[in-house]
Amino acid sequence: MFKVYHEVLTLSTVRQFQLIDITKDVEKIVERSGIKDGICVVFAPHATGAIIANENEAGLLDDITTFVREFTESDREWKHNRIDDNAHAHIGSAVISSERVFPVIGWRLVRGTWQNIFFVEMDGPRPYRNVVVMVLGSIS
Amino acid sequence: MFKVYHEVLTLSTVRQFQLIDITKDVEKIVERSGIKDGICVVFAPHATGAIIANENEAGLLDDITTFVREFTESDREWKHNRIDDNAHAHIGSAVISSERVFPVIGWRLVRGTWQNIFFVEMDGPRPYRNVVVMVLGSIS
Amino acid sequence: MFKVYHEVLTLSTVRQFQLIDITKDVEKIVERSGIKDGICVVFAPHATGAIIANENEAGLLDDITTFVREFTESDREWKHNRIDDNAHAHIGSAVISSERVFPVIGWRLVRGTWQNIFFVEMDGPRPYRNVVVMVLGSIS
Numbered sequence: 001m002f003k004v005y006h007e008v009l010t011l012s013t014v015r016q017f018q019l020i021d022i023t024k025d026v027e028k029i030v031e032r033s034g035i036k037d038g039i040c041v042v043f044a045p046h047a048t049g050a051i052i053a054n055e056n057e058a059g060l061l062d063d064i065t066t067f068v069r070e071f072t073e074s075d076r077e078w079k080h081n082r083i084d085d086n087a088h089a090h091i092g093s094a095v096i097s098s099e100r101v102f103p104v105i106g107w108r109l110v111r112g113t114w115q116n117i118f119f120v121e122m123d124g125p126r127p128y129r130n131v132v133v134m135v136l137g138s139i140s
Numbered sequence: 141m142f143k144v145y146h147e148v149l150t151l152s153t154v155r156q157f158q159l160i161d162i163t164k165d166v167e168k169i170v171e172r173s174g175i176k177d178g179i180c181v182v183f184a185p186h187a188t189g190a191i192i193a194n195e196n197e198a199g200l201l202d203d204i205t206t207f208v209r210e211f212t213e214s215d216r217e218w219k220h221n222r223i224d225d226n227a228h229a230h231i232g233s234a235v236i237s238s239e240r241v242f243p244v245i246g247w248r249l250v251r252g253t254w255q256n257i258f259f260v261e262m263d264g265p266r267p268y269r270n271v272v273v274m275v276l277g278s279i280s
Numbered sequence: 281m282f283k284v285y286h287e288v289l290t291l292s293t294v295r296q297f298q299l300i301d302i303t304k305d306v307e308k309i310v311e312r313s314g315i316k317d318g319i320c321v322v323f324a325p326h327a328t329g330a331i332i333a334n335e336n337e338a339g340l341l342d343d344i345t346t347f348v349r350e351f352t353e354s355d356r357e358w359k360h361n362r363i364d365d366n367a368h369a370h371i372g373s374a375v376i377s378s379e380r381v382f383p384v385i386g387w388r389l390v391r392g393t394w395q396n397i398f399f400v401e402m403d404g405p406r407p408y409r410n411v412v413v414m415v416l417g418s419i420s
Binding site: 142143144146181183184185186187188212213218219220221222223227230231233234235237238239241272274276 | 335340342351
Binding site for chain 1: 282283284286321323324325326327328352353358359360361362363367370371373374375377378379381412414416
């Protein structure tokens, strides 16, 4: 039998660039969904943030932050900055994507050993950031 | 009860790099699907285009175009250009991705205030570009 | 009627950077699923690999490899390299994404003429790499 289930996570960020590990929250939502086999969509309804899957190692989190900052040229005079000083964050969100999709098999989210799930803040600090976690599949 | 529904959008592009806002079309397809809760996959069957979600602000659209042009090094002598002069567009499509996935909750596509949906042309002009919009979920 | 079906592909890679075409394998799994309309998620449970869709042309595969190597700055002294010499591969996987999603319509995977599906190795050679192919949808 088919089921759809979702919950919304609420986060706050304290730095301009910040990676927040939401793996445990996502895994608990998959457990609570009762869905045996299907998929889990992790979606941030934000045009200046992103979702990625990768390793939670302090040095690497710094590397990813450095990469995103340089890659999006956060100190360049982008045209959008005449309106709002965050063009780099929009570019990062557009390219990296605000969503990732994971299989669910046997009531468990499928991910590699080094694939933790992160919300990527690129325009913080922000008191409210949401992540919609949607699980779809069969319950038996 | 589970339902799958899809429609295909047809676009034409007039410049080498161009962002076309398809948000309203995608939202209407979600409405017509009659699906209450699930997901919407927006997929371009093209290896030289992409789908992104971001803000429809004129300066930002210029910034994203500039970014993609520079990022993919559209004036570099890529090897693929011996065959077809569009390697940069293939690289952009491969990295940015030809698809984005959105939650559907309560008969509505879920997206942030600044998340419009765009087809990203990187090898235009083209008379025909398609976008497949696939909606899956429960109808009650 | 709703169905979920999955299979796991096993690959080995022989170079640091390598693109492996898995299109035929994915298409066979979609056929074996018996699913008529829905989606196919191609997911690599690896934080140093990625999945992309693009053209299988020798020059372009070299271009994409060159791009990924330069883009991720594989010879930079990333902090993660104090622990493991593969920060560039983690960055590439995080940004490009370990998954792609395709529509399934009329028992066929939907993809463009030039959209072959590839596993992107960025930290090879590796004896075992997996790709989870999950198909969801209606069987009639």
